[in-house]
Amino acid sequence: MPSKNRTAPAVVLVEKNRLPIVDEVELENPGPGEVLIDLRASGICHTDLGAVRDARTCPVVLGHEGAGIVSVVGAGVTHVAPGDHVVVNWQPKCGNCRRCQSGRSDLCDQITGTAAPRVFWHGEPIAVLLQAGTFCSAVVVSAAGAVPIRRDLPFDQAALLGCAVATGVGSALFTAKVQPGDTVAVLGVGGVGLNIVQGARLAGASHIIAVDISDERLQFAQPFGATEGFNANLPDLVDRIRNITKGRGLDFVFEVVGSPALMRTAVDMLGRGGELVLVGAAARDAVFAFAPRRFMSNQQVVRGSIYGNIRPALHLPLFADWCIDGRLNVKGLASQSISLEDVPGLFATPGGLRGIRTIIEWPAPHDSQVVASNPQI
Numbered sequence: 001m002p003s004k005n006r007t008a009p010a011v012v013l014v015e016k017n018r019l020p021i022v023d024e025v026e027l028e029n030p031g032p033g034e035v036l037i038d039l040r041a042s043g044i045c046h047t048d049l050g051a052v053r054d055a056r057t058c059p060v061v062l063g064h065e066g067a068g069i070v071s072v073v074g075a076g077v078t079h080v081a082p083g084d085h086v087v088v089n090w091q092p093k094c095g096n097c098r099r100c101q102s103g104r105s106d107l108c109d110q111i112t113g114t115a116a117p118r119v120f121w122h123g124e125p126i127a128v129l130l131q132a133g134t135f136c137s138a139v140v141v142s143a144a145g146a147v148p149i150r151r152d153l154p155f156d157q158a159a160l161l162g163c164a165v166a167t168g169v170g171s172a173l174f175t176a177k178v179q180p181g182d183t184v185a186v187l188g189v190g191g192v193g194l195n196i197v198q199g200a201r202l203a204g205a206s207h208i209i210a211v212d213i214s215d216e217r218l219q220f221a222q223p224f225g226a227t228e229g230f231n232a233n234l235p236d237l238v239d240r241i242r243n244i245t246k247g248r249g250l251d252f253v254f255e256v257v258g259s260p261a262l263m264r265t266a267v268d269m270l271g272r273g274g275e276l277v278l279v280g281a282a283a284r285d286a287v288f289a290f291a292p293r294r295f296m297s298n299q300q301v302v303r304g305s306i307y308g309n310i311r312p313a314l315h316l317p318l319f320a321d322w323c324i325d326g327r328l329n330v331k332g333l334a335s336q337s338i339s340l341e342d343v344p345g346l347f348a349t350p351g352g353l354r355g356i357r358t359i360i361e362w363p364a365p366h367d368s369q370v371v372a373s374n375p376q377i
């Protein structure tokens, strides 16, 4: 049984519909096939904010978009060693199920966390959001949850690869498989939406139309590759978008907000054979209704997308390369850096996330406290 070897402050959601708190948790050393990562940065994603509304389990340590340095590896872990820079992959695949074996690991039936709880709160095991729990200066993940990347990418950018970039760029390249010349709209250009915009740019889309309720965000979307921008509240939004395609409608619309009303509007923007990709997380009880007749005769598609259908071990290092060579703009996504203690305050203020991505950063070495002597640490 691994020993509990350190304590660290973490953001804990004690129960739904309450503000999370910052409190000490204890972390165990990793078991066989697991990795302990000292985090250096964690982005705050809308899924973390949404957990207050719809967390499956409470209490839970929030956070899932992180990067840091491997501290300890459990028995049998060979793909990383202490000192390696890694991105947290919150969808570690099992590698053994029917889906993994058939080459569709993005549909893995058994996303694998640690073999046993490694984080404790008041002496009891506590859940971690999405096999991660990155609102804490350290995490223990299964081996596939630690993806090594190059060392010259700053951690505040590396962290964003783990959700916003993976989900956004992946949805354009791997879920939708946007082709050169395709026409695209992105409804909601926050952290994920901007990455869909730049994913569509990388794919060579001819029109990339940003739609948002914030004119400021529309401006922000231009350097990421948006060719047009429209405020979502325009009464003739659908007509304006269809006009861009000479009435034909779009090849792809990405809904990144999770709004059933917006999804319905999105269907009206589609052309023949057009595809609506649902990326935004709607409320668990939300219902999306639309008129099916024209949809049927136009041979259209509605598709769900989670984590951009990426293959994390292959694509997260690739995205890191693209950040360094300038193909991806990730630096421009980070709007402010805060400390862990400031996180509950962000949850308290609706719309309190200024800019695009707020990032928790831990200095090196961070202040997690070693409480049991262990020569390995």
Ligand SMILES: [Zn+2]
Pocket: 045, 046, 047, 048, 064, 065, 163, 164
């Ligand atoms: Zn996320």
Ligand SMILES: [Zn+2]
Pocket: 093, 094, 095, 096, 097, 098, 099, 100, 101, 105, 107, 108, 109, 110, 111
């Ligand atoms: Zn699997």
